[in-house]
Amino acid sequence: MTTAPTTASSTSTTPGRLAGRRIVITGAAAGIGKAVAHLFAEHGAALTLLDRDENGLSGTAADVRASAHAVDITSEAEVSGAIRTAAATMGGIDGLVNCAGIMFRGRAGDVSADEWRHVLDVNLTGTYIVIRAALPWLEQQDGSSVVNMASGQGLLPNAPGYSAYAASKGGIITLTRALAAELAPRVRVNSVSPGMVDTAMADGYRDNVDSYALRRLGKPEEIARAVLFLTSTESSYVTGAALAADGGRTFH
Template sequence: MSSAPKPDVTPRGRLRGRRIAVTGAASGIGRATARLFSQEGASLALLDRDPAGLKEIANETDGARFEVDITAEDEVASAAERAATALGGIDGVVNAAGIMYRGRATDVPATNWRQVLEVNLTGTYIVTRSFLPWLTSESAASVVNIASAQGLLPNTPGYSAYAASKGGIIALTKALAAELAPQIRVNCISPGMVNTAMADGHRDGASNYALKRIADPNEIATALLFLTSTDASYVTGSVLGVDGGRAFH
């Protein structure tokens, strides 16, 4: 299986002056995104429930850190207010927090089904809603959500709960894009398998991908950077596939 090419990471200041909240910032895609956004000049509010990982990325990026459970509405509302105070406002949100639960429908209890939807879909909604008072006051505000290739094409057995949650994120993204325009752009990306802890034990599943490999988290972060930056100023309601060609197989 081929390895990921080295991306061009030369900072260009594409987020200079922007104040961005990133959930799931302690690890995986969220951590890669926080690192890249910091290099591009953003001030960051970092949200996660992992205090150790959160402290590490906050120290690396000089971001403001907030330990929070994104399914707890009161916690998120408090974190959003404190983040906006710390950064002097918020004009961007990246919803990167999420969980995986694998299992066929016959084996996934309703409790686990609800947990996956609560974190992935409802958590995305709660975070976005909590930051709206600040996003609506900005002229170039942006929200970017993370869906999945499973949400676009759920053709792999054992992912029903995860696919449903990510399909919901796609629909939520389009609904919010219509509702919040023209002040706030809302988009999402749809990654394939990414080289994070979530892929443990399943990395051989990329054999059907056109590019014959899984993604590096930095490759996902660059897509999030595009949709967050003014380079995507005329893009809203979109679902950007970042899946190595999985979606057309």
């Protein structure tokens, strides 16, 4: 699915913090990715949205007047085609936010090698595939930025049954730091590590808020604001960061 290309516009007559920016967001059909799309549109960015959920993606794209492409981020061919189209539609790419990912729980002795591979393929390799596809455009612009969605489990795995998920998110944090060193000074690369956020992905995993200093789940909009900071020029001296937006779960 590809929606008709349009330009995202701010709801305010005042130029936003992302005015003139051309940004791709993955995982935009729901949850944190959807919240990021709405916030970025309000701040004046031109957007292209990616997700495998065609129906949810269409709804978000209509809300924020963005182009959208239904893709599987583990498919290099699908991602490369969507990124090329995004760059042509927006006149380039100078921002990327990787929100696409899956939650997974299972003790190491019960998780098959195929399940392990699937979690890492989506969360870690999928993130890498999207970044790699966007690099030719990101590297053309000074001040380009990438924000990757990690997790508090990647910073501090402290509950049983998350070995595959924690490994995938810890890999995102390390990949972020490696790319920050490799792509500097032209492209900044940072990550956000949310705690448990009140989205559909949290269903069945809402039993541990007592370990959070703030004693509640986060809101998608709260994580989106952290992503906005790391994407905007307000964080122009920040790269390689692993920003914990986790209600005090890790105190990282």
